[in-house]
Each structure stands twice: as structure tokens, then as C-alpha cells.
Amino acid sequence: MKIAFVGKGGSGKTTLSSLFIRHLAAAGAPVLAVDADINQHLGAALGLDEAEAAALPSMGDRLPLIKEYLRGSNPRIASAETMIKTTPPGEGSRLLRVCEDNPVYDACARPVELDGGAVRLMVTGPFTDADLGVACYHSKTGAVELCLNHLVDGRGEYVVVDMTAGSDSFASGMFTRFDITFLVAEPTRKGVSVYRQYKEYARDYGVVLKVVGNKVQGQDDLDFLRAEVGDDLLGTFGHSDWVRAMEKGRPPRFELLEDANRRALRVLRVAADATYELRDGERYTRQMVHFHLKNADAWGNARTGVDLAAQVDPAFVLGEGVVAPA
Numbered sequence: 001m002k003i004a005f006v007g008k009g010g011s012g013k014t015t016l017s018s019l020f021i022r023h024l025a026a027a028g029a030p031v032l033a034v035d036a037d038i039n040q041h042l043g044a045a046l047g048l049d050e051a052e053a054a055a056l057p058s059m060g061d062r063l064p065l066i067k068e069y070l071r072g073s074n075p076r077i078a079s080a081e082t083m084i085k086t087t088p089p090g091e092g093s094r095l096l097r098v099c100e101d102n103p104v105y106d107a108c109a110r111p112v113e114l115d116g117g118a119v120r121l122m123v124t125g126p127f128t129d130a131d132l133g134v135a136c137y138h139s140k141t142g143a144v145e146l147c148l149n150h151l152v153d154g155r156g157e158y159v160v161v162d163m164t165a166g167s168d169s170f171a172s173g174m175f176t177r178f179d180i181t182f183l184v185a186e187p188t189r190k191g192v193s194v195y196r197q198y199k200e201y202a203r204d205y206g207v208v209l210k211v212v213g214n215k216v217q218g219q220d221d222l223d224f225l226r227a228e229v230g231d232d233l234l235g236t237f238g239h240s241d242w243v244r245a246m247e248k249g250r251p252p253r254f255e256l257l258e259d260a261n262r263r264a265l266r267v268l269r270v271a272a273d274a275t276y277e278l279r280d281g282e283r284y285t286r287q288m289v290h291f292h293l294k295n296a297d298a299w300g301n302a303r304t305g306v307d308l309a310a311q312v313d314p315a316f317v318l319g320e321g322v323v324a325p326a
Contacts (some may be wrong), residue, residue, distance in 0.1 A: 001272045002148065002159045002177060007184035008194045009039075009165040012214040015243060016184050017162040018045035022254050023265040024158050025117035030099050032109070034161040035123040036144045036174075042162045043121060046112050047251060058125025059108045059143035066143055069103050070094050070150045072325050076311050083311075084300045085142030086173060086292035088285065089150045090313025095324040096150050098157040104147065115254040122147075141174070148177040149288055154320050155276050173291025175201070176284075179275040180208045182268060185229070187213060187221035192228045199232075205287060208275050210234035212268065235267040281319035288318070 005017035014037065024031045035042035043053035059066065067080035067087075074092035077083060089095060096104060109120040124141050141164060153159055161178070175181070175198075183198055185191045195211055202209055211229045213236035216222055225233050242257045257265075289312050296308035316322075 001155075001157070001179045001276060002151070002153060002161070003272050004161050004163050004175070004178040004181040005184060006163045006181055006194070006198065007165065007214075008190065011165075011184045011186055011191060011194075012237075013165070013184040014041045014045050014162050015247075016182070016212060016214060016237060017160055018042060019243070019257070019261070020182075020265055020268055021046065021119055021160050022114050023262075023269065024160070025114040025119050026254055027269075028117055030157050031119040032098050032159045033112070033119050033121045034144055034147075034159065035121070036141050036161050037164050038124065038141065039165070040123055040125070043112070043123065045246070046114065046119070046121065047246075048112065049249070056110055056121065056123045057108050059122055059147070060125040060141075062107045063143050063146075065107050066104055066146060070096075070146065074313075076313055078306065082304045082306050082308070083146070084292075084295060084304065084308065085145045086288070086295045086300075087146065087149070087308070087311055088288045088292055088313070088316070089318060089324075090311070090316045092325060093150060095152050095318075095322060096147060098151075098153045098159060142172070145172055145174045145177065148174065149318075152318065152320055152322060155273075158272070172295070173287065176205050176207060176287045176291070178207070179279065180210060180272050182210055182212050182234070184212050184214050185225065186215050187224045192225070195229055195232070206280075206283065208278070210271055212237065212264075215239075234271055235264045237261050237264050281317045285317050 005013045007013035021031055021033050043056055064080060067083040070093060071077045071080050071083060072092050072094040074090050076090050096102060105120060109122045111118045112121045124144055151159065183195050185195050198209055209232060211232045212234055213225045216236040216238050222236060238260060240258055240261055242252055245251055293309055300308045
């Protein structure tokens with residue numbers, strides 16, 4: 001299952017995505033965790049120290065390798081240089097699978113040991129001083145989008161992506177790449193403002209959007225969220241001494257997370273698993289192509305010097321049964 005965590009800055013989306021990743025790992029599920037927020041905090045939330053987090057390889061810096069591998073023998077893609085973040089797979093493209101070993105994971109993913117298991121972690125890489133004035137941070141998150149376009153996952157496999165704060169993910173089609181999106185919202189007017197933006201933007205794309213209330217302290221907070229988001233409210237998280245200890249770099253064993261918050265994590269997993277039956281490979285591929293053509297017309301054709309519409313393989317549908325070249 002492909003799962004996104006979104007929310008405004010400071011909402012706690014990285015903390016909750018890290019808790020969900022720990023929850024899955026403790027259950028023995030295979031997990032690929034991706035930090036697609038340009039403010040890179042997921043590694044630390046998963047227990048890495050500053051040096052370990054800083055040493056994680058940047059996907060943005062390895063984009064040429066990613067493109068060359070994913071291109072495979074696809075005859076519609078003349079060279080890796082002509083691939084952009086929205087380039088869809090076709091006959092001959094290489095695909096990524098959660099549990100395999102491949103050159104992309106070798107270059108970009110690192111194992112993170114957690115209570116009861118381990119996960120693979122990939123990060124976009126931070127927006128540095130060298131990027132100021134010469135690069136857009138979406139060029140870094142584009143590596144994530146390209147990988148998601150070529151990633152096949154099955155039942156019981158999880159790809160958890162901590163997204164850029166706010167509504168910036170709508171700058172591309174990446175918001176349609178997920179089976180379910182968890183929007184983390186505090187019980188405040190500002191806290192639910194991103195929800196309204198997401199709800200409006202995603203309305204025409206079949207995005208499954210559920211709100212997870214965070215920092216909920218009592219019935220009044222719960223009533224506020226129910227009034228603002230209605231049936232989209234999936235569950236809530238309250239105060240957590242476990243999280244406070246984790247933020248100090250001294251997390252207890254995960255099994256000691258408060259019972260109420262453990263139950264909330266189980267609710268999230270049940271909701272994610274339920275969306276497996278809603279999968280539609282043709283719609284997923286059609287949306288991928290839609291955003292590729294939009295990006296091609298807006299800037300891609302001019303930047304690459306080729307007609308990127310020709311990269312679209314009209315007979316290709318991404319799904320679990322697709323066999324990609326070795």
C-alpha cells in the first residue's frame with residue numbers, strides 16, 4: 001500500500017508517520033519509508049542520530065542513476081536525460097518492488113533498525129545553500145515521484161511517504177500516487193485549513209483522504225474536528241510521554257507507547273489495508289499520463305528538446321502482474 005502523510009508545518013505529520021512506520025515494522029510488515037519533505041526529519045524521528053541522518057544518501061543527488069535504471073530498454077525513451085519527474089513506465093521499463101534488491105535501493109536506501117524489525121529509508125535530500133537561487137526544491141522531490149511512478153507494491157507491503165508540508169505536493173501529480181492520504185490536523189482553524197485545500201484539489205482525482213487529529217486534549221477538541229471535517233475524521237492522537245522521550249532522543253521500547261495511541265495506529269492500518277480493494281491500475285496509469293502530458297506542455301518539452309508525449313505507452317497499465325525486464 002502506498003500511504004502519504006500530509007499536513008501543515010508543525011502539525012506532527014512526521015511524528016505520526018514515524019509512529020505508523022514503527023507500528024508496521026513491529027508487526028513484521030515490509031516497509032519502504034520515504035522522506036519527501038524538504039525539511040528532513042523522518043530519519044531522526046525513526047531514531048537516527050544527527051550524524052546518521054546527515055549521512056543518508058540523497059535521492060535528488062542520484063537522479064541520473066535512478067533515471068538510467070528505470071528507463072531500462074523502453075524504446076520510447078531515447079535517453080535518461082529526456083526523462084522528467086512525471087515520465088511514466090512502459091514496455092521495457094524497469095520497475096521497483098518493495099522487497100527486492102536493486103541498484104536504486106543500493107544507492108539511495110539505507111536500513112533502519114526499529115523495535116521488532118527494520119525498514120528501508122530513502123530521503124530526497126535537504127535543500128542546501130548551494131541550491132538557493134539556482135534550483136527549485138521540487139526538482140529534489142521529483143526523484144520520489146519518478147520512483148513512485150515505477151513502483152509496484154502488493155497486499156501487506158507498505159510504502160510510507162512523509163510529504164512536503166502544506167499543499168505544495170499539488171505542484172505535481174504526486175498527490176495521486178497513493179492508496180490513502182492521512183492528513184494530520186491540529187484542532188485549530190489553521191490546523192484544518194490544509195484539509196480544505198487538499199479536499200478541494202483532490203476532489204476530481206479519486207484521492208482517498210482521511211484526517212488524523214493530533215494534539216487532541218479533550219472532548220472539545222474532538223468536537224471541533226468532527227464539526228470541521230465530518231466523516232473524514234478517522235482517529236485522533238493525544239498527549240504522549242513516549243513521543244516526548246523520543247523527541248529527546250531517548251525513546252522507550254515501542255511496545256510501551258500509550259494504549260490509546262497504539263489503538264489509533266491500528267485504526268490507520270485497517271483503513272490503509274481496506275483501500276487495497278479499491279485499486280484501479282487503469283485509473284492510476286491514466287492519472288500518471290495526465291500529469292506527464294501537463295508537465296510536458298508546461299516546461300518539459302522545452303527543457304529536454306523532445307516531444308515528451310511520445311514517452312507514453314498507450315498499451316501499458318501499471319499493476320502487480322506486470323513483468324519488467326531484469
